[in-house]
Each structure stands twice: as C-alpha cells, then as structure tokens.
Amino acid sequence: MFLFRLMSYLFGHVSLLVQGEALEKFINMASGRGIYLWDITKVGADKIMVRVRLSGIKPLRHIARSTGSRFKIESREGMPFVFQRMKKRKVLVVGALIFLAVLYMLSSFIWFIEVTGTSKLAPKEVLKAARQAGLAPGVMKRSVDTSAVERAVKDRLPTVSWVGVYIKGTKAVVEIVEKKIPEGVGNQQPAHIVAKKAGLVKEILVLSGQPAVKEGDTVVAGQVLISGEIIPAEKPESELNDQMPEEIPAPIAQPKYVHARGMVRARVWYEGYGEAQLVEKGKRPSGKRVERVCMKIAGKEIILKGPQEIPFQEYETKQEVKSLPKWRNISIPVEVINIQYLELVPYRDQRTLSEARKLAEEKALSAVRAKMPDGARILEQRVERVETGQEENLVRVKVFVESLEEIGQEKEFNP
C-alpha cells in the first residue's frame, strides 16, 4: 500500500468531482478498463469524489462521455504538479540551490580547532604552532596537510612527544601527548636524605652532600643519613697562622646547601605473623554457577534469561547493573541486571601439624613481603612457633626476616 501511495505521488494524482446520473456505471467501467480509482466518497445526491492517477484521466473522459457524466479536477497532488509550481517560482528554486551550494562550500573550510591531551602546555601555544604550520580557523580543508602539520607542531614545541591531527567535519582535532619529564632531575632545592625505616647501615655512597652516618651505625626512621648542609671544614689554626702572620679575622664559615644525593643500604629487620588451623571449616565456591539476566523496569524485575529458581542451597552473588546514561535530570528507570550465582559448598580440611605449620609460615612470609620494598634482598630468615601453652586448633608462627635494602629517602628542607 505504501509503495502504491509512493508511486501515485511520483506519477501524480488528482481528485475528481464526478457529476452524473449513472455513477455506478462510471465506476464499473473505469475499474473494468483497469483504471485504478480510490477514496471514492459520496458528496451529494449525484456527485462523488474520486482519486485517480494522472495517466487515467484521458480514458476517463471517454467513460464520462459514454455514461453521461461530467467531471471536474478538484485538486492535484504529486511530483509533476510540484515541478509545475517550481517552474513558476524560479527564484525559490535558485535560492534553495544557492543555499545548498553555500552549505557545501562552508563545509569545506575548517572552522574550529580543538586541542586535546595537553596538561602543562597551554592550548593557545599549540594553536599558535598550528597556525604557523598552516592550520587555522578559516583555511580550506583541502589545503591542510595533516602529517605536515603534525611534524611542524612537534618541531615547534619541544615538550611534545607526539602530535596527531585529524579533521572531523569542519573541526580539526589536534591531539597532543606531552613528554613526561622525570621529577627530581635538576631539582636544586636543598634536601637531606633521611632514613625511611630503622636499620643498621651496611653501606653508604654519597654523590652529593655530607654523610651524617657511618657504616655500622644504627639509624631510626627519619634520621638524616646524608646531609644537604655542608659545613666547611675549619682549617687548623696553626696552618692559618703560618700563612697569614697578620691577624686577619677568619671569615665566618658559611654552610653550603645542596640537594643531597646518594645511596644508603642498611639491614632491616621485619617480623611477620601467620596462623593456620589444623581443622578448617568453611565454605568455598564449587565452580558451578548460573547466570541470570533481569530487566528492571520501574521497580519491577523481569527475568530475561536464566532460571526462575536458584538450584543451589548456598551461593554468593555477583551483580552487574547496566543502566541507561542519564541525560540532564531525566533518568530512564530501566536497567539490565546481570547476576551470577556462584555455588558455595561447605568444606572441612584436616591438616597434619607440619602441613599447618608450613601454611602458617607461608602466610607470615607473605605478610612480611608485603611490607618489604622491591629490590630488597633477604639475608636471613628465622621461623619460630608461638606456643600458647594450651591445646588448640591453631598453629601460630612468627617469622623474622633480615633484609638488605635501600633506606634513603629525599626530604627537602629550608635552610
């Protein structure tokens, strides 16, 4: 039906007001000849309104003559008539064409430039660099060579490590990735190196600053290891006297402040505790799972997929809610909920004393490792069972670890 309407519109159709005595005959003859009539309505005693395609009008004339009726065209619809009207209103057509042409022309320029990815660099500087490379609002899209602009912007801005330029409609997007400059390099703020934690200094290497501890010293957390304050060594009195017989007051020794750098490695002790039950009871997932997808509409849940009843006695749920994005203040109360039911089964583990002890040891060691920094070397470890003196279901273990690690930490100070 829609196709028919479309064809009628394309070929044009008219509404006819037919007047006559034998209108039924008129309709029968028309349909018999294969002229398609539709929307026939009676409007008066001997008048009907009929719609017919443009191609059917000529044969209808003959039919009208032979049935003794007359018809008048009431309204015209369809493309052929639209074209006719267009011919009368040439200026309108010209205006529409000009509009399209202008739209097309304007869309071949770049009107906006967006800079993304800058953090330290000001977008203005990027825009300036892009303008010098030939990318600015108002230039033709065709004249912009994106890879050349990328290269030029990257050359002009030394802190940029990557530039991507792409054109999206009338907008050019300049993506910037800035170089990450490692912090601390070139930092001249006076600083000490202090101990992160307590330990016994094993070796000390000073790059700048003045060592405040010696190998073999015990330090506590926060203690200055390498000082950034260098107090000039006082020259022995005698020497001074030798060189300058005249009494010149020795200049007051001004301490020099530097950013201390160096490495301090120390032995650090850790203690960890772990316990394990000889008989352990609990619940753990069996690996079986069912999934259920629900749709929640205004408080009501509808199961889309998955069983009605959960076939497990005990289970854990993992829920994932997907809701539609909120727009302004309107949130659509429809969400899809994906719930996973993981079956839990009770278990009872029995361990021998040595197994439990091993497990407790592992736990204690992993607790210690969590406290140790990367790069620490374990020198020695000792495990000790904690005896509570009474019979119980627990094996308690303490682990002592001695490690060699870097304990220096920079700490700025104001002289």
Next chain:
Amino acid sequence: MAWQDFKKRIKRQVSDFLEIPRDVMLDLPKIVLVGSLQVFIENHRGIVEYTSETVRVIVGDGEISIAGENLSLRNITADEIIVEGQIKRLNIDN
C-alpha cells in the same frame, strides 16, 4: 437449468475431492470483514448502487448489499473492492 445445477454439483464434488479452495473453483466471492470498519470483497462483478448509506455489489450469481453510514469505496479494481465506513448490515442475496 437442470444442466446448470448438474454442472455446479460436479464442480463442487471435484473441488471437494481435490481440495481446491471453493472460491477459486466455483467463482465465489471472498468477503473479509474487519470489525464494522471495512469490508473487502474479492472477485466481484461491479457495483450496482453506491450511496453513503448503501453499497450493492454484484458477485458470481448473486448480490451483496452493505448498509451503514458514511460508506466510501476506498479502493476499486477489476476484481476487488474495499468499502469503508460504519458498517451495520451485510446481506447476501442469491
């Protein structure tokens, strides 16, 4: 007339035996009513009367008359008619 009746009987028996739809074999109209809004008549022989209250259509060897209000012929081709409006009655006269 007896010959005509005999021919009709034979045709019906053949169509029953071969399970051919009767409207095809016997040249009968097919009428579809959509509530009281629309009547669709297939295999007609032309209209006899059309006013906004009654529509009479010749079919096969009889006549169908539709009575109602604001009746209009939505569609008319050589073998189908769609009548729309408020349909009150539909008579089949043989």
